[in-house]
């Protein structure tokens with residue numbers, strides 16, 4: 100894992116956006132894996148600004164999102180489909196038919212999991228996966244204890260994740276308790292991974308990731324076994340970390 104340390108959230112967003120823009124410019128048909136949550140919002144904003152100012156085109160780009168809440172349709176402002184449309188897709192020249200997110204309202208959720216997994220494979224896999232990290236080390240919605248062999252699957256959200264994500268909802272009771280997520284094996288199949296980490300609340304997770312062992316009780320730890328991971332983390336997230344050991 101390569102670690103790029105930056106000052107703060109804005110610098111992380113800037114660096115991450117530059118990283119993605121370069122890839123898109125060099126590989127216009129890239130398959131991008133995208134994440135939700137607060138972390139990548141600043142990055143998406145800069146991608147939009149760059150598209151408007153410099154004309155970076157997403158016409159041939161395909162995207163696959165990590166996860167979606169079960170029970171929320173794309174029209175629901177709390178769904179990840181809505182989030183992605185608002186925060187990114189609506190403002191780029193991307194063909195929305197090439198933006199994929201698991202359906203949280205599919206009649207048969209198990210079939211939807213299989214379909215999504217196959218869809219990614221049929222497109223040749225994810226070239227660059229953007230990731231955030233949960234305070235408990237979750238990636239996508241793969242909570243501690245998830246098998247490293249898992250493909251796209253249904254998860255029960257950890258109480259701490261429901262609490263952390265309640266800030267996006269009117270109240271905690273409205274946060275769905277289940278989600279559909281790319282599995283750990285799905286994520287590990289990406290050719291490259293860009294992990295974004297910002298803020299003091301992620302400091303503990305960053306320490307566990309950097310210094311801890313690879314264990315299913317800390318899902319992000321699997322990234323140590325991936326050949327091509329870049330972490331962009333800010334000072335608050337890496338505070339106290341011995342980077343050059």
Ligand SMILES: N[C@@H]1[C@@H](O)[C@H](O)[C@@H](COP(=O)(O)O)O[C@@H]1O
Nearest residue numbers: 134135136137138231232233239
């Ligand atoms: N499912 C998402 C993850 O994809 C995200 O990376 C993580 C961190 O969220 P945030 O960036 O808001 O801290 O939690 C959410 O629950």
